[in-house]
Structure formats: structure tokens, C-alpha cells
Amino acid sequence: MSGLKVFNTLTSKKEDFVPLQAGKVNLYSCGPTVYDLSHLGHARKEINFDVIQRYIRFSGYNLTYVRNITDIDDKIINRAREVDERTEKLARRFTFTFWKDMDALNVAPPDIEPRATEFIKPMMAFVEDLIKKGHAYASGGDVYFDVLSFKDYGKLRKQSIEDLLHGARDQVRSQTELKEIKKNPVDFALWKSAPTTEMGWESPWGWGRPGWHLECSTMIKHALGTTIDIHGGGEDLIFPHHENEIAQSEALHDQPLAKYWLHNSFVQVDAEKMSKSLGNFQTIQSVLASYSPDTVRLFVLQTHYRSPIEFSGESVEAAKAGTARLLRAARYAKDDEAHSSVLKNGKAHKYLSADHPCLTSLRDNEQGGDVIRKLHADFVEAMDNDFNTPQAISALFAVADLIFSSKDENLAAIYAAGLKAYAGVLGLTLTDTGKIIDSQTGAQLVERLLDLRDAARANKDYKQSDQIRDTLQALGIKVMDVKGGRAQWEKD
RNA sequence: GGCGGCAUAGCCAAGCGGUAAGGCAGUGGUUUGCAAAACCUCCAUUCCCCAGUUCAAAUCUGGGUGCCGCCUCCA
Structure with missing residues (x-):
């Protein structure tokens, strides 16, 4: 089989x-x-x-x-x-x-x-x-x-x-x-x-x-x-x-x-x-506080499962940088109907077999199908060999190269769909975590915008300052000026 | 003491008889208002050491050296 x-x-x-x-x-x-x-x-x-x-x-x-x-x-x-x-x-x-x-x-x-x-x-x-x-x-x-x-x-x-x-x-x-x-x-x-x-x-x-x-x-x-x-x-x-x-x-x-x-x-x-008794362990929670799930996965899967993994700040940072590159490549995918179920594959509970229509359609595609077929062949060859994930991952990076160097947006989108689909078999979601910001950072962004608004008001550039207030208002953030001081703000 | 495993560039790491993948870092360019990203370029004549087998070895054999795991709970 x-x-x-x-x-x-x-x-x-x-x-x-x-x-x-x-x-x-x-x-x-x-x-x-x-x-x-x-x-x-x-x-x-x-x-x-x-x-x-x-x-x-x-x-x-x-x-x-x-x-x-x-x-x-x-x-x-x-x-x-x-x-x-x-x-x-x-x-x-x-x-x-x-x-x-x-x-x-x-x-x-x-x-x-x-x-x-x-x-x-x-x-x-x-x-x-x-x-x-x-x-x-x-x-x-x-x-x-x-x-x-x-x-x-x-x-x-x-x-x-x-x-x-x-x-x-x-x-x-x-x-x-x-x-x-x-x-x-x-x-x-x-x-x-x-x-x-x-x-x-x-x-x-x-x-x-x-x-x-x-x-x-x-x-x-x-x-x-x-x-x-x-x-x-x-x-x-x-x-x-x-x-x-x-x-x-x-x-x-x-x-x-x-x-x-x-x-x-x-x-x-x-x-x-790494063990409890030696006290040299990192809990999953502490690692996830600094690194994305995809980074942890790439870190783990860049080593064959039967070889020891050397954990260090440097080695995890390397995985983080590698994940970022795959993520940027994956952004070229169009989130259209045809691919959506493939893309969701990365998330748990859904599995794709190699002959699922989502994958065969990618491989059979007249445009770009050759690249996806090559990815498939390399991926399967690596994984068939006792789950050689490091080699399978190198096939993913090869596709990322093609995505970045492609001059054709449609072609890049097809490559990226393939990248996400096969990455999903390794449980990599390639979810665009680079665009998720925490509430603390969000608050700081509002403060910086208010800095700009203060500067505009100091210049009596009320057109600009009103525009900033309107923009924030449109995002659900209410700005209330305080006489002689810094404006207050709150989420509506 | 018994058994098993591993030693590949600055770091991580594939390859396991046919002439060193990939990622990160680094080099020099292109691009950019400047950055970032991206692109192009370079980056192990060599795989712990010494013998041997072979036309051919990082890959096989023997001998060293170093490191690790299990034998007690352990992913």
C-alpha cells in the first residue's frame, strides 16, 4: 500500500x-x-x-x-x-x-x-x-x-x-x-x-x-x-x-x-x-511563552526522531528564524474556497490522505503542478524512510525558495498552497502568528498614535489630529481630550 | 560491572558504499529614502583519530579516544 x-x-x-x-x-x-x-x-x-x-x-x-x-x-x-x-x-x-x-x-x-x-x-x-x-x-x-x-x-x-x-x-x-x-x-x-x-x-x-x-x-x-x-x-x-x-x-x-x-x-x-531529576528542563508552557507552536514543532522535527536533539537558546532561535521564513512563503497562498480545507488540515482533528482531492488537484494543476508533484515525491520519499522529517522539511524550504523567486503571483499562490498542505502533514499550521499582537503591544500602539496626535496638535494641524482620533474611533477606541494634559483613551 | 547508542562547518542537523541535504548565523553584492523582507554570491577537498576491505568509505571491518543513554522513576 x-x-x-x-x-x-x-x-x-x-x-x-x-x-x-x-x-x-x-x-x-x-x-x-x-x-x-x-x-x-x-x-x-x-x-x-x-x-x-x-x-x-x-x-x-x-x-x-x-x-x-x-x-x-x-x-x-x-x-x-x-x-x-x-x-x-x-x-x-x-x-x-x-x-x-x-x-x-x-x-x-x-x-x-x-x-x-x-x-x-x-x-x-x-x-x-x-x-x-x-x-x-x-x-x-x-x-x-x-x-x-x-x-x-x-x-x-x-x-x-x-x-x-x-x-x-x-x-x-x-x-x-x-x-x-x-x-x-x-x-x-x-x-x-x-x-x-x-x-x-x-x-x-x-x-x-x-x-x-x-x-x-x-x-x-x-x-x-x-x-x-x-x-x-x-x-x-x-x-x-x-x-x-x-x-x-x-x-x-x-x-x-x-x-x-x-x-x-x-x-x-x-x-x-533533559529531565526532572537533573533540573535542566523547560516546561512546555515556558517554551510556548516565547516561541510559537510551529517553532517548537520545527525545532523538534528538524532532528530525526531517533536522534537526540540538542536544546539551546541558539538552536531554538534558529528554528524560530526558519519558521518565520516558511510563514512568509505561506502568505502567498490565496485563502480561497478550494484550498481552505487543505489549509485547515494543519489544525488538529482533520487529516488528509495523499489522494484527497485537495492534494490531487494541486498536483494535477496544469500551472505549477510539476512543482507540487516534486514536493510530493520528495516529501514521501523522506517520510517513507522511517519518518525522516528533517529531509521532508528541506523539501518544504525548497518550495519556499520557489515561492519567493517566482515572478508569477498565481504560480506562487499554488506553490504556497502546496507548502501549507504538506507542512500540515507534519502538523505545522503556518498560521500567520506574525500578525497576531498581544493586548499590551496594542495599548502601546495606541499611545504612540496619541504621541503623533499630540505633535500634530502642538503644530495646530487639527486636520491631522482629528484624522488620528477618527481612525482610532473607527477601530473602537474612544479618545477623550483632557484640558492641559494627555488625552485619555478607552476601548468602546 | 552488564547492555545499547552517538561523534559531520560557528550552532542545529540530514546523508549510512559512488564522491558532503536543509535551517540558523556569517561574507560580498542587488533592491530600498533608510531599514526589514526578498533576490544573487560565497561559506566542510572533508565527516573524532589510526589501520584495513573496496575501483570507490562520512558511510563497511578492527583498534583507539571522547560523550551519552538504559540497568531505580523517567518521553
């Missing part, structure tokens, strides 16, 4: 993308744990997978995208205790800010967005089934997955159980209390007992909470089935999170959990991972 190739963490190879069912793709990516504001690193992951889902749809597949929200977890409970807030309320609060951040970044919402707390019963059933099958055991109110019972353990990160035991020895030794109740140091919790004073649920093993890895396995099973096409997340989730998901799901179903595993790399600061 398409020539898409993806790099599969499971095989460490770039493979032809062939969905399990022709024309249909199930995608799952691990969403946030809602205990704090999201930072640029989280934004990167969501933008990368947003582009992946947009491009898969663009390629003509019928995609179902599922992304979970982890709304019960030790981190949430600890944070709630710190700030003296109900656990559920804290989780809800940060779920909301996550949604706001994603909307601001033009990250389209997933088709299904399950929350862990909605899946407690199915998770318990999942654990019971694993116990029945001999892959898990209850111990001291906890339930652990018996890693030795699953022969493929370690296949995602490519490390044998022996290696893991050997390598992990130092860490595990310190957990003396766990040593008592776990059969094997590498066994991981499916269900964790908790004091009844803490948030939890009554289970066959007593009061407690589900282990983190369990929710994804359970949600995938219920939302998408036993085997999905693509499972993704940040590369730090490869081990143990995704390895453990594989163990749980495949031990229970005897079917592969996912055909392709995709992992994005990190945002770095001074060559170090």
Missing part, C-alpha cells in the same frame, strides 16, 4: 511496514504520568508520534491511535501528599494541563485515551489469568511476574536474564526487603499492596494498586486486541517498561504484543538528557 519503512527496536533493523490487516493500523504509545507539568522532552515524544500517526493516515491507512494516561502511580501519590491535595484531583489537574499543552502544540488527540483508573478491574483479571497460567505468584500482598517462566524475557533490550541478574546485582542487593518476597530479583510487580490509608482498590490479594507496566498491557488488550501493529514511546521505556509489557502480554496470550516497536530519542541540554 505504501513504501513506508520503519526502524523496529525489536529487530534493530529498518523494515518494510506491513500492517497485520491490510489497510488498517493499530498504534499505541505510552502517555504521560500526570503528576507535574510536561516539559520539552515530553513535547518531543508527543510531536514525534503525532507526526507518525498523521503520516500513516496520509499514507492511506485507517489508523486507530491509542495513548493512555497514567493517573495512579507512586509519583502522583507522593506529589499529592507534598502539596496536600487529593490524589485524584492532582491527577485531574495535570491531565488537564497536559491536554492544554498538547492542544497548544497542535498535537492531535488520540482516538482512544484510556486512564489507568478506569481499567482496575480488567487489570486484576489480567493478573489472575497470569497466575492461573503459572506466570505470576502472590507474595505478601503483592503479585509478581515470574520472569523465569517467560523464555523470551530480554528480547527487546537484547539482554539475557543472566546478563540482567549479573548487571543488576548492585541495585537489587540494596532492596533487601524485596529479596524476601520475590522469587527472583528480576521479577517485577503486577500488583503492589498499599496501606488502606492510601489510594487503592480491594483486590483478591488485599488492598493495593496495579504495577505500572500492567496498565498498558491491559489497555492494549481491551482497546486494540492481543497483537497490535505499532507500539511506541520514549527510548527510556524500552527497559523495563516495554520489556515487561511484552512479558505479561505474550506470556498470557502466546501472541506477539506488537509487530513494530518505535522509540524516540531525548531532548538534551549540554549533551545531557
Whole structure:
């Protein structure tokens, strides 16, 4: 159906993308744990997978995208205790800010967005089934997955159980209390007992909470089935999170959990991972205070999703300047009826496939069609190659060059429509943010106009000064002179 | 200690066997009342180092050096 190739963490190879069912793709990516504001690193992951889902749809597949929200977890409970807030309320609060951040970044919402707390019963059933099958055991109110019972353990990160035991020895030794109740140091919790004073649920093993890895396995099973096409997340989730998901799901179903595993790399600061613990993070909100969503997107997408991004003031400024150039080129587009739906594509909730009439008409256009066809070919070649967004973006800049150097306005308009449409597949809106001014700047502009008016009045040039007042009045700003002083003004 | 990854111009960053994309910054021009924007021009004989394979290597192999990630929560 398409020539898409993806790099599969499971095989460490770039493979032809062939969905399990022709024309249909199930995608799952691990969403946030809602205990704090999201930072640029989280934004990167969501933008990368947003582009992946947009491009898969663009390629003509019928995609179902599922992304979970982890709304019960030790981190949430600890944070709630710190700030003296109900656990559920804290989780809800940060779920909301996550949604706001994603909307601001033009990250389209997933088709299904399950929350862990909605899946407690199915998770318990999942654990019971694993116990029945001999892959898990209850111990001291906890339930652990018996890693030795699953022969493929370690296949995602490519490390044998022996290696893991050997390598992990130092860490595990310190957990003396766990040593008592776990059969094997590498066994991981499916269900964790908790004091009844803490948030939890009554289970066959007593009061407690589900282990983190369990929710994804359970949600995938219920939302998408036993085997999905693509499972993704940040590369730090490869081990143990995704390895453990594989163990749980495949031990229970005897079917592969996912055909392709995709992992994005990190945002770095001074060559170090941006993270909460290092304190070198920028929240999405703080970045968006200074930079437009398109700038953040271009910044993220100018690096391939599997390579680390070096964040610095200089590198973001470069993205800002690049975005400005694309924006100026996009201004050449005519906002007519025929293109309006293409242009809206940049905004979330609407997706275009490559054969949508809006795009085919651009490509088939006698005038300028050759350029759009070239853009299409370059764009698809880049994106088919494991979502090579940096290369796809260079194709966008090539069109921008043609727009600026074109002497023909109609031709430039067609190129610009193409530019906006294909940029939209990357989630770039190319919205003309350069013409949106904030209220503070607006107030200053009024003051400067009044300066000019004062100057005119001082020269007794009342024609000019009245004209300024009338102009402001027409814009809904009332000017009231004050005897011997500066005029007052207010919005009508 | 175990496992994995990365080193490409001032900065960011593609390319992964066929002779160095793109963005930003910078250079010299054109345009402009002056700017900005735009246009034209220039800007890595070379891809961390050393060997090797090959007609051909930034790309493959071996050995160094440096950096990072995971193994504990992590996008």
C-alpha cells in the first residue's frame, strides 16, 4: 500500500511496514504520568508520534491511535501528599494541563485515551489469568511476574536474564526487603499492596494498586486486541517498561504484543538528557511563552526522531528564524474556497490522505503542478524512510525558495498552497502568528498614535489630529481630550 | 560491572558504499529614502583519530579516544 519503512527496536533493523490487516493500523504509545507539568522532552515524544500517526493516515491507512494516561502511580501519590491535595484531583489537574499543552502544540488527540483508573478491574483479571497460567505468584500482598517462566524475557533490550541478574546485582542487593518476597530479583510487580490509608482498590490479594507496566498491557488488550501493529514511546521505556509489557502480554496470550516497536530519542541540554531529576528542563508552557507552536514543532522535527536533539537558546532561535521564513512563503497562498480545507488540515482533528482531492488537484494543476508533484515525491520519499522529517522539511524550504523567486503571483499562490498542505502533514499550521499582537503591544500602539496626535496638535494641524482620533474611533477606541494634559483613551 | 547508542562547518542537523541535504548565523553584492523582507554570491577537498576491505568509505571491518543513554522513576 505504501513504501513506508520503519526502524523496529525489536529487530534493530529498518523494515518494510506491513500492517497485520491490510489497510488498517493499530498504534499505541505510552502517555504521560500526570503528576507535574510536561516539559520539552515530553513535547518531543508527543510531536514525534503525532507526526507518525498523521503520516500513516496520509499514507492511506485507517489508523486507530491509542495513548493512555497514567493517573495512579507512586509519583502522583507522593506529589499529592507534598502539596496536600487529593490524589485524584492532582491527577485531574495535570491531565488537564497536559491536554492544554498538547492542544497548544497542535498535537492531535488520540482516538482512544484510556486512564489507568478506569481499567482496575480488567487489570486484576489480567493478573489472575497470569497466575492461573503459572506466570505470576502472590507474595505478601503483592503479585509478581515470574520472569523465569517467560523464555523470551530480554528480547527487546537484547539482554539475557543472566546478563540482567549479573548487571543488576548492585541495585537489587540494596532492596533487601524485596529479596524476601520475590522469587527472583528480576521479577517485577503486577500488583503492589498499599496501606488502606492510601489510594487503592480491594483486590483478591488485599488492598493495593496495579504495577505500572500492567496498565498498558491491559489497555492494549481491551482497546486494540492481543497483537497490535505499532507500539511506541520514549527510548527510556524500552527497559523495563516495554520489556515487561511484552512479558505479561505474550506470556498470557502466546501472541506477539506488537509487530513494530518505535522509540524516540531525548531532548538534551549540554549533551545531557533533559529531565526532572537533573533540573535542566523547560516546561512546555515556558517554551510556548516565547516561541510559537510551529517553532517548537520545527525545532523538534528538524532532528530525526531517533536522534537526540540538542536544546539551546541558539538552536531554538534558529528554528524560530526558519519558521518565520516558511510563514512568509505561506502568505502567498490565496485563502480561497478550494484550498481552505487543505489549509485547515494543519489544525488538529482533520487529516488528509495523499489522494484527497485537495492534494490531487494541486498536483494535477496544469500551472505549477510539476512543482507540487516534486514536493510530493520528495516529501514521501523522506517520510517513507522511517519518518525522516528533517529531509521532508528541506523539501518544504525548497518550495519556499520557489515561492519567493517566482515572478508569477498565481504560480506562487499554488506553490504556497502546496507548502501549507504538506507542512500540515507534519502538523505545522503556518498560521500567520506574525500578525497576531498581544493586548499590551496594542495599548502601546495606541499611545504612540496619541504621541503623533499630540505633535500634530502642538503644530495646530487639527486636520491631522482629528484624522488620528477618527481612525482610532473607527477601530473602537474612544479618545477623550483632557484640558492641559494627555488625552485619555478607552476601548468602546 | 552488564547492555545499547552517538561523534559531520560557528550552532542545529540530514546523508549510512559512488564522491558532503536543509535551517540558523556569517561574507560580498542587488533592491530600498533608510531599514526589514526578498533576490544573487560565497561559506566542510572533508565527516573524532589510526589501520584495513573496496575501483570507490562520512558511510563497511578492527583498534583507539571522547560523550551519552538504559540497568531505580523517567518521553
